[in-house]
Amino acid sequence: MSPSPHASGMAAAAPRENRGVGRLLIWAALCFAVPAVLPRVVKPKKEPVAASAQRSTVAMEVRDVPRTIAELQAANPDYIAIGNSMLYTRLGKTPEKMNALTGKKFFFIVRNGSSSAAWYLSLKNIVAASGVKPKLVFFFIRDNDITSPFFRTAGDYAVYLNSLRGPEEPVLDAILGKAPQRQGPAGSLGRLLNGPGGLYHFPDWDEKLPRQVIDLAMDIGAVGTPKTALRSTLSSRFALEHLRPDLGADTPAPGSGDGYAPDGYSDLIGNYQEAEERSFLPAMMETAKEHGLKLLFFRIKRRPDNKGVVSDESPALREYARHLQKWIEEHGGLFFDETYDASIPASIYQDGDHVGEKHMDWYRASFWKRTAGLFP
């Protein structure tokens, strides 16, 4: 039967094609139903948390929590610093120089690109869990990252976060579970398909197969090198100091999804109350209180212009910092903002907001001079 040019496409379907429609429906039902059922029926063998934490889809840095706790207990430091490249391009990757400068004992928990979610887990699952009682735990923060809970929690960062997780993380899951959700039919369909409890959501299978392929590739491609050694090599080879300056600068590009204002939170700089309520900050203060820890939040000065002024510091951000300080101090913490410190010149910055290595000795001395009063 040849369809009329004016006939509707569907109406023109011949009887033989009706059989085709039936087969199409059966085909679609099988293709989309079997994968929804199969991973629920066939469960992968459970791995111990520590073992899975050691694996990563890109084999980048992960934290061995028990080992870090053991190192921390052995060090029994006076002060613990937690942060990302803002910390280690200022005070160093390891605390030896700070120890020598101050005559005190420091311990650093540092990771490239880590953010407030990772700092919260480090505080709770490493510092508090270790039983060590430092005189002060301090965090190097930038802009409003301490109240941007979703910042750097996906992709590679999720792997690092998972390596810090304990068996139960109600606060983390509750906060990240409140990630702004897309509205409209696309958002609803997305949640129906692969949201928690969705048709195609398989937490048991999370990263299981990709990890096995990675392990196989490690066995084939790096014969004679144990996987743990290769992971450690990968971690150090792709560390910040090996990256191109433009990539190592750690200045997120606008709209890159790596910025300071994750989806739906772009207006929080001017709305501090909401940011504070949804951030990890209250949980950090609570953890500190429970374990008798004193916290200091040190807000670094972003790269200034040639006159030493931070041009990115908008009036809204200035207001935000004021609120942040008030809140932290009201809750028993300490806050130090070096943004307006004219003694920190542009010349010490190497790339982005990082301080150049040859200026780090100067910075350490300056840091200690300016903040010594806060360190009990």
Next chain:
Amino acid sequence: MIFQSIDYLVFLVCVLAIYWAMRHRAQNVVLLIAGYVFYGYVHPWYGILLGATTLVDFVCSRKIEDEPARKRFWLGCILLSNFTVLATFKYFGFFTENLVAILQAMGMNASVPLFKMLLPAGVSFYTFQSCAYAVDVYRGDTRARRNLLDYSVYVAFFPQLVAGPIERADHLLVQVERPRRFNATVVRDALFLFLWGLVKKRVIADTAALYCNKAFSLGDSSFPLVWAGVLCFCVQIYADFSAYTDMARASAKLLGFDLRQNFNHPWLAQSPADFWRRWHMSLSSWFRDYVFIPLGGSRCSEGKIVRNLMITFLLSGLWHGASWNFILWGGWWGVWLVIWRQFERGAPGFAKNKGALPSLIRWGVTFVLMNIGWLMFREQNLHELVRQMTANPFTAPKDDWHIAGFFTALMVLYSIPLWLHAALEKPLLSRWEDLRDTWKGFMLQTLGGIVLFLLLLLMSSKVSSDFIYFQF
């Protein structure tokens, strides 16, 4: 809107539901609206540019046919308007930056205000498609269309609007003009093809991109890591671009259209010319038909053939992006096409020998040339490019060899589906027409669909990136 998003899924289902309930003329209206919604989804002003291009080309093409005495003038108008759009959005910044650099090198204190604007997605694709139509009308190869709706659908056909395949009027426009029939078997094939495209994009290309980006993020990369990164990029770009084409072709099939093939297993190429017959076929045939042949093609003196090849490939490089590395990449292929041509003339016995060893050698050489080309394509920083090209394998640390070995093995594992596809497609396709309507064919396709969907669910990369060719 990107094919691998939920947004597109919702959009496509809505379009299909409305589309198949309509008659032919109304279907075209639906397609036109869908094309503009799809294109203007992120930046609505893109639609204005698309509409203006369509209108100018439609009117001037009619003039070419209506006023034969002035047809050269009207063709000039079309080419000028299209290439002005391209030059403004794509090349203006590149040319001014280079002009300033030249003037500064000459000691002049030049300062041209930087004119940076967002490159509208797909502008290189639809302007080339529109130009092809105008040239075809000018040559008398096709007639100027009198129906603005049909022509607008041809330019704004959403499955291939943003990254091709670049279509011709005698293939796509005639389908727009003809009524389409719903065919459930074709729909099944289309869904299967879409799934295969999704797997290529989300499982293979996005995973390869992670490792490629890692390798290219190093400021002190060594020989093994550079080339392991290039291999990752080789897998990424093929999986990524062919995935887009598969999903475009699948979306078109769902609407009752057939789009051209854009890839024919380029990794199997046995010479540079063979590579260009297999890679981005719609673009290479465009350059062949509208640049190389008008320049004289290969029916002229050897010197002119060399010139024609070099011009064609340098322009092809420039088409990809306003950056010197793309021009270098085009030049690289142009030079090798010229060299291979001489080789074929000098040693025809070897060049055309179908024996296993000669074939293997030709394949190996072409594969290496392709990967050196990909390094030029990927690395936009020319200083880095020189450093990477001259990296010494003997000074590379042992650890870097281990990492490179791991990256390479991973890419080999992830590209297994692509090799399987290359090996199985020909024997399977030749029998598919007979098999498709049988239960055996049905079961085979069902099993394949389940496997693909499971792969998609369980092996997708956690990080999804845009299609590489969107930037062109």
